Amino acid sequence: MTDTFSQFSVLSLYSAMGLYAVAFILFTLDLSGLAPERLRLARIGLSITWLGFALQVVATALRGLAASRVPWANMYEFAMTGTLMMMLVFLVVNLKWDVRYLGAFITGFVLLALGISATRYYVEVVPLPPALQSYWLVIHVFVATLATG
Template sequence: MSVNESLAAVSDHLFSGSIIAYSLGLFALCGDYAFGKSERRERAKLAARERTPERELATVGGGDASGAAPIDALPPVEHAEPVTPSVWGPRLGLVGVVLAALGFALQVAALAGRGIATGRLPWGNMFEFASAICIVAVGTYLVMAVPKRSRRFLGVFVLPPVIFILVLIGLRFYAKAGPVVAPLRSYWLGIHVTAATIASGILLVSAVCSALYLVKRRHEAREAAEGGYVASRIAGNLPSSASLDRLAARTMTFAFPIWTFAIITGAIWAESAWGRYWGWDPKETWAFISWVVYAVYLHARATAGWKGNRAAYINLLGAGTMAFNFIVVNTVVSGLHSYSGL
């Protein structure tokens, strides 16, 4: 099948445009994160005061046998002065979300243009597959951030890995638009690979939330140890660790069944193509390892003593296995799934 070279070239330009839009959006969202710091700082101070036991505010003397002052003798809590709401913060945040949505639209158009130019589904090599994963990751962020302004901050941490991946695949894994290899010319490409793409993009967002949870949890532990608010350039502006933990768990809960479906359909496709459901090919093996790690994460959240930090580390371990499967297995290890396009 011939390739529409002009449309393929337009697709490449749209891909480059999406990187520019994401970069500008990240810049604007960072501005929102910085300008809105005073409001978030005062909310954090109030939350820290609420977590501080009243007995820690007592002065020595005039109290009971323990030496703590009676409640009536406690010094009044110093209330934060009213803070004028930031004007530039929300505006920059809105601009950042709009630019992220623009980058998302450009990237979708780029992938769709490549598919039309080649007359096939546009995720037949590493360049296209990674681009599709980034589309899902940004789409997941937009679904979370558009309804709630309080979640816009996630873009500051989701867009950097997306931009890094797009630049990396553009420089290192770029494949000229063309037909796919014979084993991929199957309707299972639209089922198995699509499911794997959707799950991978959502799992990327879940990993970012778990990483932020660990940062915020450590900051909250410092506040608890010091008995009050502790300034921090990054952690101080994040929502509570409980909120980040919920976001990580919800995205994982949504993605895990899709990843399970991707593995099952991959086995069915393998039986159709190679006459066996499972052969412990390197990519099959690492996909299963990732599945096991994510299953352990979900089980850990339901098990006493394994919630919180341990579960977050398991989620990050799962993200590491996914990255290893995508980069190393596709480019270094020889196997039946070596369709990187390099």
């Protein structure tokens, strides 16, 4: 069962990255002014970003279920969680103020960070070593995620 959760986590993350790539292209085209005004590419990009965010939440939750712990134990999981927080802040702030013009920069950075973490830092789900089996790990990584996300 753990293997299945892990596989679906990777699949969900790659799907989210694909949606973020499409949103990045739409935000960039809207920002460049090359698209006709009636298309409103930034709105479409924002909708696709919400879908990508939902898939990234699923990917992070499945990774946590596969590991039977909070998914913060290695750089791959930290990057997943950190970029998730960045995207959450962007989407929530966009509900109050219109900051769609930042969409190209945010989705581009998140896509780059997820791509690097998926190719360079990915590790299979393994139990935590005894030295890290402490409640301090959760506190430490939570504060670090808040600081970077």
